[in-house]
Amino acid sequence: MSKTTWNSDPAFQAIRKAAADSLKEEAQVIGDIADDTAPNDEGDMISTRTVTRKQLVARITYPSPYAVRQHESRKYRHRNGRRAKWLELTINEQAHLFAGRIAGRIARRLQ
Numbered sequence: 273m274s275k276t277t278w279n280s281d282p283a284f285q286a287i288r289k290a291a292a293d294s295l296k297e298e299a300q301v302i303g304d305i306a307d308d309t310a311p312n313d314e315g316d317m318i319s320t321r322t323v324t325r326k327q328l329v330a331r332i333t334y335p336s337p338y339a340v341r342q343h344e345s346r347k348y349r350h351r352n353g354r355r356a357k358w359l360e361l362t363i364n365e366q367a368h369l370f371a372g373r374i375a376g377r378i379a380r381r382l383q
Contacts (some may be wrong), residue, residue: 295374298377303321320336
C-alpha cells in the first residue's frame with residue numbers, strides 16, 4: 273500500500289497572500305468611495321489618504337491635521353453630499369459587499 277503525503281504549506285501561503293493582497297485592494301476601493309463624501313472645502317485632506325496593510329489587517333487613514341475633527345464632529349455643515357463620519361459610514365454601507373469582492377479576488381489569484 274502506498275502513502276501519499278501532501279505538504280499544504282505552499283497552498284496555505286498562497287491563499288494567505290491572496291487574501292492579504294485582496295484585503296488591501298478592497299481598502300483602496302472603500303477609500304475611493306469614502307472620498308466621494310469626505311469634506312473637501314480645500315481638497316487637501318482627501319489627498320492625504322493612505323491605505324496600508326500588515327498581515328491580514330488593512331488600515332485607511334487621513335493623516336491631515338484636521339481629519340479627525342472633521343470625521344468625528346457632527347457640528348460642521350458639509351456641502352454637496354459631504355458628511356461627517358464619511359469613512360465609518362462608507363464601511364458600514366459597503367460591509368455586505370466586502371466578503372464577495374475579496375473572495376472573488378482571491379479566487380482569481382489562485383486560478
